[in-house]
Structures are given as C-alpha cells and as structure tokens.
Amino acid sequence: MASLRFSPQWFTLVFCLAYGAILALELPVPGYYPLTGRWSFGDFSIVDGTVMHWYGLTFEALILGVLAGVLLPRRLAPRVLGLVALGATWALMAVAAFLLRSYFWG
C-alpha cells in the first residue's frame, strides 16, 4: 500500500493563509449557537443568542491545509517553504492581535 504523501510545510502555510483571510475578510464559516446547540452556515436570520465562529473558522482552515498538504508538491524546496510557513505563522499571530486591538485600546 502506498504511503500517504503529506507536506507539513504546505499544510502550515495554507492553514495560516486561509485562517488569516477568513478572519480578516469575515468570510462565511459554520456558526455554532451554544444556547440552543444549533449549527448554521451563513444563515443570518437565526436569532438563537450568541453565535460562535471559532470552530467553523478552525475547521475550514484545517480542511484547506490538509488538502494543500496532500495535493501540493512535497519536494518543492521544503526548507525554504518551511521558513515561509513559519513567517506566515508569525504574520497570522500579528494579524489576529491587530484585529482585536479595540479590546485593548477601545
């Protein structure tokens, strides 16, 4: 049986890019309503109290990361790609902090 080819560099890079893009551009993700235990996708008519997007956001980024890790070429300069992925990680941490700045300097 052939072993599954997976590139951790591509996974981390695409995960960070997808997570950052969805977060910054407020792209639609599945929402969870903890008060009623319901899930919805882009249905803004629901009025079930507070909605949580973190699960959907993480899940979407994970799916895209896994797809990239499996489908994109594994041997394409892994060391350079690793450094780029690391840079994307730091950039995403900075973007998240920037987007939440109103909590600290509101």
Add this chain to the structure above:
Amino acid sequence: MATYQISNLILLLVHGLVSVALLGAVTHQCVAVLWRTDRKAEAGFVRRYTSVAPTGFATAICVLYVSNLLLGALLYPEYRLESRYSLEEMRLLPVVGAFELKEHWGAVGLGLLPLYWSTWRGADNADWTRVMSTLTLGVIVWFAFLVGHVVNNFRGV
C-alpha cells in the same frame, strides 16, 4: 450544584492539568534548543536541565497540545454563555480580548504542529525552522496558560 456544572468543573481541572504538563514539556524543549550543552555534563541543575534530549518531547507535546485544544473547545461554549457576559458587564474588555487572542493563537499553534513535528524528525540540530517553530509554540503555550489563568481568576466557568 447541577450536573453540567460538575462536569464543567472536572473538564476545567483536567484542562488545567494537561496544560501544566504541556507547559513543562514545551518549556524544557525551548530551553534545550536555546542552550545546547554537552549531554555528559553532570554539574548543576541548569546544566542537567539543558542537557535533556529534546527530540523525545516532540510527539508528547503534539499529543498534549491537541488534547488540550479539544478540552478547551469543549469548555468554550460555557465561557461564551456564562463568563464572557460577566466580564463584559464588568467592563473588563482587555481580559475578553486576551481570551479571544488566546483562541486564535491556539488555532495558529494547531496549524504549526505538523511543521514543528516534522522538523524534530530530521537530524539537523541547527535547523533554524526547528528552533523557531519550537520557540513559537512555547510563546503560544505560555500565553494561553497565563491568559486562561487570569480569566479563570476573574470569572471562571
């Protein structure tokens, strides 16, 4: 005390214990990659601490990290329904913001894990990606631990 409160309390305690184990492991590894010393060194606590073989920590850190993230994800709805509103009513917005940042950085750490783990499978001890991914994971784990502790002190689930 209601059943769901007891189960949340147990979950929170387990979450705290796993995070302490994770914190210890990742700190050990961070120190080891920053101050590499002779493995045969025998004198002193600091030398013994830094001369540990950090490769053995990588898989354990990945397992602890994912376990802790799942435990945190299970507790998250309770925080949103109970604790967050109280914090907002008390106008403790920096605490709310810090918790939001902890959630995002926690997800970033999840995205970093495969890269981090793959660098520890290689033989290159001077690999810059290995050093920096380990330190980044250390920063995320320490930040999450401290923020979780602060939020729990202000208004636990």
